[in-house]
Amino acid sequence: xxxxxxxxLDAMGGDHGPPVVLGGVRDYLRQNDCTGLxxxxxxxxxxxxxxxxxxxLDDAPIRIRxxxxxxxxxxxxxxxxxxxxxxxxxxxxxxxxxxxxSAAVSAGNTGALMAISKLILRMSAPGLERPAxxxxxPTLKGHTAVLDVGANVGSDAEQLIEFAIMGEAFQSAVHGxxxxxxxxxxxxxxDIKGHDEVREAHxxxxxxxxDLEYHGFxxxxxxxxxxxxxxxxxxxxxxxxxxxxxxxxxxISTLLKxxxxxxxQSKVGALIALPALKKMSRRIDPNAIxxxxxxxxxxxVVKSHGxxxxxxxxxxxxxxxxxxxxxxxxxxxxxLKRLDAVFDHSEGDKPAGETVx
Amino acid sequence: xxxxxxxxLDAMGGDHGPPVVLGGVRDYLRQNDCTGLxxxxxxxxxxxxxxxxxxxLDDAPIRIRxxxxxxxxxxxxxxxxxxxxxxxxxxxxxxxxxxxxSAAVSAGNTGALMAISKLILRMSAPGLERPAxxxxxPTLKGHTAVLDVGANVGSDAEQLIEFAIMGEAFQSAVHGxxxxxxxxxxxxxxDIKGHDEVREAHxxxxxxxxDLEYHGFxxxxxxxxxxxxxxxxxxxxxxxxxxxxxxxxxxISTLLKxxxxxxxQSKVGALIALPALKKMSRRIDPNAIxxxxxxxxxxxVVKSHGxxxxxxxxxxxxxxxxxxxxxxxxxxxxxLKRLDAVFDHSEGDKPAGETVx
Numbered sequence: 001x002x003x004x005x006x007x008x009l010d011a012m013g014g015d016h017g018p019p020v021v022l023g024g025v026r027d028y029l030r031q032n033d034c035t036g037l038x039x040x041x042x043x044x045x046x047x048x049x050x051x052x053x054x055x056x057l058d059d060a061p062i063r064i065r066x067x068x069x070x071x072x073x074x075x076x077x078x079x080x081x082x083x084x085x086x087x088x089x090x091x092x093x094x095x096x097x098x099x100x101x102s103a104a105v106s107a108g109n110t111g112a113l114m115a116i117s118k119l120i121l122r123m124s125a126p127g128l129e130r131p132a133x134x135x136x137x138p139t140l141k142g143h144t145a146v147l148d149v150g151a152n153v154g155s156d157a158e159q160l161i162e163f164a165i166m167g168e169a170f171q172s173a174v175h176g177x178x179x180x181x182x183x184x185x186x187x188x189x190x191d192i193k194g195h196d197e198v199r200e201a202h203x204x205x206x207x208x209x210x211d212l213e214y215h216g217f218x219x220x221x222x223x224x225x226x227x228x229x230x231x232x233x234x235x236x237x238x239x240x241x242x243x244x245x246x247x248x249x250x251x252i253s254t255l256l257k258x259x260x261x262x263x264x265q266s267k268v269g270a271l272i273a274l275p276a277l278k279k280m281s282r283r284i285d286p287n288a289i290x291x292x293x294x295x296x297x298x299x300x301v302v303k304s305h306g307x308x309x310x311x312x313x314x315x316x317x318x319x320x321x322x323x324x325x326x327x328x329x330x331x332x333x334x335x336l337k338r339l340d341a342v343f344d345h346s347e348g349d350k351p352a353g354e355t356v357x
Numbered sequence: 358x359x360x361x362x363x364x365x366l367d368a369m370g371g372d373h374g375p376p377v378v379l380g381g382v383r384d385y386l387r388q389n390d391c392t393g394l395x396x397x398x399x400x401x402x403x404x405x406x407x408x409x410x411x412x413x414l415d416d417a418p419i420r421i422r423x424x425x426x427x428x429x430x431x432x433x434x435x436x437x438x439x440x441x442x443x444x445x446x447x448x449x450x451x452x453x454x455x456x457x458x459s460a461a462v463s464a465g466n467t468g469a470l471m472a473i474s475k476l477i478l479r480m481s482a483p484g485l486e487r488p489a490x491x492x493x494x495p496t497l498k499g500h501t502a503v504l505d506v507g508a509n510v511g512s513d514a515e516q517l518i519e520f521a522i523m524g525e526a527f528q529s530a531v532h533g534x535x536x537x538x539x540x541x542x543x544x545x546x547x548d549i550k551g552h553d554e555v556r557e558a559h560x561x562x563x564x565x566x567x568d569l570e571y572h573g574f575x576x577x578x579x580x581x582x583x584x585x586x587x588x589x590x591x592x593x594x595x596x597x598x599x600x601x602x603x604x605x606x607x608x609i610s611t612l613l614k615x616x617x618x619x620x621x622q623s624k625v626g627a628l629i630a631l632p633a634l635k636k637m638s639r640r641i642d643p644n645a646i647x648x649x650x651x652x653x654x655x656x657x658v659v660k661s662h663g664x665x666x667x668x669x670x671x672x673x674x675x676x677x678x679x680x681x682x683x684x685x686x687x688x689x690x691x692x693l694k695r696l697d698a699v700f701d702h703s704e705g706d707k708p709a710g711e712t713v714x
Contacts, residue, residue, distance in 0.1 A: 138608075139608070140608060140611060151544070153544065153551060153552045154552070185597060187508070187510065187592070187593055187596040187597065194510060194593065195510045195511070195593060219596075219597075219600050220596070220597045220598065220599065220600025220601035220602075220603070220604055221600040221601065221603050221604030221607070222604070223601060223604055224601075224604040224605055224607065224608035225604060225608075233597070235544070236544055236551065236552060236594065237593065237594050237597050239544040239576075239577070240542060240544065240576075240577045240590070240594050240597070240598055241577065241597050241598060241601040242577065243576050243577025243578040244577035244578065244580060244581075244598040244601050244602050244605075245577075245601050245602065245604075245605040246577070246578050247577055247578030247579070247580055247581040247582060247602075248581055248601075248602040248605040248606055249605055249609060250578070250581065251495075251496070251497060251581035251582075252606060252609050252610075253609075254497060256613075263632075265629055265632070266629070266632070268626075268629055269625075269626045269627065269628070269629030269631070270626065271626070272622055272623070272625055272626030272629065274626070275620075275622070275623070
């Protein structure tokens with residue numbers, strides 16, 4: 001049976017390699033309709049085959065593509081680019097470039113994955129120096145896409161609008177939101193607040209130059225409220241916000257454990273309330289929302305956490321499949337074209353966003 | 358008895374005015390050694406006197422200075438500057454300028470307080486466009502000072518170092534840390550990470566050009582860990598980080614309430630664990646750490662939350678007294694002078710930090 005969607009997997013990335021990657025395939029296949037879907041798995045053939053046997057995946061739509069090399073989790077991006085050719089990570093991306101696969105998933109090191117993806121696939125968003133990373137942030141209403149939480153530290157207006165375009169299409173494709181609302185992260189809701197770049201982007205988004213549902217400025221506390229479906233910010237602010245939120249969640253859960261662990265009465269209370277507390281931690285479990293796509297490339301690449309469980313890797317696969325089977329690519333291309341009319345990309349025009357390695 | 362420290366209070370600011378301000382004085386006096394301390398209270402004399410009677414403060418070291426006008430909580434900074442003269446807020450600051458008081462505390466609207474403080478006292482830190490606001494952030498180890506969480510949205514190196522100088526002196530004066538460690542907020546710990554401004558400030562701080570204990574770069578999750586005593590960042594990033602943390606805390610506490618309120622078993626568990634949970638919320642109670650000084654002025658001004666309780670206002674008074682009685686001012690002046698040797702402030706040199714109203 002011919003498959004219309006092939007997902008290319010780097011079996012050697014992450015802390016655990018093939019057991020988690022193939023375990024993710026098993027979990028994904030169990031939970032989803034897989035008609036027309038196939039996996040192209042790159043890495044050590046013996047190790048992959050052993051996992052297929054162990055997990056009873058003999059009948060699953062899996063093809064193995066042996067790769068000798070593995071990119072180490074601590075390998076620097078520059079080195080990975082030099083010696084990465086022929087590695088499982090490289091080949092997984094290459095399959096997207098050649099059209100053999102519709103999307104790639106890797107739990108390999110972020111820097112190497114970004115550098116190699118950019119090298120092989122090239123950027124489609126002219127304002128970006130490197131791929132943007134989107135975080136699926138749990139909120140009171142569901143999930144909000146926040147981007148960039150990665151490495152585009154410049155914040156010029158064009159970058160911000162490109163994030164808006166890609167985040168909106170992502171949220172629609174992956175979380176099934178029909179017409180996602182988009183907010184621009186700022187330190188106040190008035191038009192005069194914030195720095196030049198954020199106010200310029202605000203003006204363009206409000207003018208309707210690109211086709212999306214623009215809500216206006218939002219503030220830090222609007223993220224977890226779920227005020228909008230997509231929160232747009234530069235990679236510096238987004239990364240700080242994400243890590244600050246993670247730190248706050250860890251701080252509160254430490255205090256909570258201390259509070260419930262001190263004194264017999266509290267311990268008994270905690271025991272009784274345990275099922276409810278477990279339900280809460282599942283809501284904020286990173287494995288449930290694993291799978292951050294690298295946006296702005298000519299092709300779909302999804303990054304899984306290095307420490308993801310099989311269930312977490314299955315979530316990353318789900319993100320890749322949903323993106324590949326949606327109108328994500330066409331929608332982004334159409335809106336980027338609209339943006340071209342606003343920012344002139346004539347010869348020699350370099351993106352203004354300031355970025356560093 | 359002559360008093361060596363006079364604290365000037367705006368009795369009319371905040372959501373509740375005199376009851377909370379005078380209630381704060383009572384709470385402060387109950388909990389602290391008040392030898393040589395006096396309060397100069399500005400606002401409606403009748404209302405203030407009524408509170409003094411109600412709270413049995415007749416013997417307290419309080420002088421009343423009647424003011425006709427009150428600045429409204431929604432008054433725009435520009436309007437407050439035009440018509441603010443003679444208001445309780447204005448007079449409270451003016452008393453610091455004339456030397457009658459050592460410090461001022463107001464729960465009035467932040468924009469008006471910043472504008473009028475800057476107008477009357479002027480900036481002492483040459484890189485700042487407006488006063489910096491420091492947040493006392495609860496951490497696993499105690500409190501970390503994070504600044505700027507206010508309105509200096511530019512992030513040039515000079516501003517960042519001025520924040521470091523003032524935050525370090527603040528943490529030492531208010532939280533009694535002998536030699537506070539200082540970290541610069543970034544998106545990674547390597548020297549090559551981040552934008553130009555943050556790396557320039559990193560280089561200067563590491564060179565030892567100013568006298569403080571520089572730790573190096575820290576990330577968002579280091580704040581709540583208490584990795585350093587002072588976290589330095591631009592007003593845009595700091596404001597987003599603070600509000601994101603507040604949003605995250607509210608999100609988790611909502612989930613927690615839902616989790617513990619669903620089902621009889623959880624409800625019973627919650628009831629039993631209640632005292633411990635209450636102890637935890639006190640740890641993250643904003644009233645316990647109320648009192649954000651406006652830094653970078655020629656004089657000490659402390660902002661209280663508009664909705665603070667009397668106990669919260671007492672915390673703000675404590676911050677003002679501690680700053681006034683410490684070597685804060687001298688320490689900052691000495692380090693700013695050292696910084697002068699790095700950044701040339703010759704004639705016509707405008708601060709490079711980009712800021713907006």
